[in-house]
Amino acid sequence: MEKSINRIDCFILAAGMSKRMGNENKLLKKIDNKTILNHTLNNHIESKINNINLILGHQKDIILKHIDQQKISIIENNDFKSGMLSSILKINENISSKTTGILISLADMPFVTSEDINKLLEIFNKNDQKIICIPENKGKLGNPILLPKEIYEDLIRDISKLSNDKGLKKLILDKKYSYIKVNLSEGVTKDFDTNEDFNL
Numbered sequence: 001m002e003k004s005i006n007r008i009d010c011f012i013l014a015a016g017m018s019k020r021m022g023n024e025n026k027l028l029k030k031i032d033n034k035t036i037l038n039h040t041l042n043n044h045i046e047s048k049i050n051n052i053n054l055i056l057g058h059q060k061d062i063i064l065k066h067i068d069q070q071k072i073s074i075i076e077n078n079d080f081k082s083g084m085l086s087s088i089l090k091i092n093e094n095i096s097s098k099t100t101g102i103l104i105s106l107a108d109m110p111f112v113t114s115e116d117i118n119k120l121l122e123i124f125n126k127n128d129q130k131i132i133c134i135p136e137n138k139g140k141l142g143n144p145i146l147l148p149k150e151i152y153e154d155l156i157r158d159i160s161k162l163s164n165d166k167g168l169k170k171l172i173l174d175k176k177y178s179y180i181k182v183n184l185s186e187g188v189t190k191d192f193d194t195n196e197d198f199n200l
Helices: 035-046 059-063 083-093 113-125 149-156 167-174
Strands: 009-016 049-057 073-076 101-106 132-137 145-148 181-183
Touching: 009 035, 009 083, 035 049, 035 101, 035 113, 049 059, 049 083, 059 113, 083 101, 083 167, 101 113, 101 149, 113 145, 113 181, 132 167, 145 149, 145 167, 149 167
Parallel strands: 009 049, 009 101, 049 073, 132 181
Antiparallel strands: 101 145, 132 145
């Protein structure tokens, strides 16, 4: 598939400790004989996104044994125990002067399709990559979030207002940034945090 000519870097957050899953790592649980993480990775690889980065922390070595690293870059977050904020800040160390947009995805959202991602890219590009794009389904905001690099850099300057476990979306809303809601599949609002979430 032809890739977008714009330098949009994707960062998939996969460093968390799956605390609500007990001793299990939710990213390695399977749906249709494939791990949640590999569903997520494949959907991104099949999209038009330029560069895919996977941010790992908890059980990094175990996860690496279960994925194909040929089409993604691995970023280590050694501060993962402090929460999601540490991974969001890790992005800043891995963007370049050529980066124009940043797609922040969650590893535990296997039903976000390549079509969902491509639609976000389309709307982002139609708006000259100047405005945040947030997916929604049935009135509920979801993930992944696509934002201009400049806005990401502005947001992390205000890290005192970022919760360790709530991430960027709340700060985007609190700071009243303009954003576009992009109507996408229900996969953009479906994540996996507890064993009950796997009762599909």
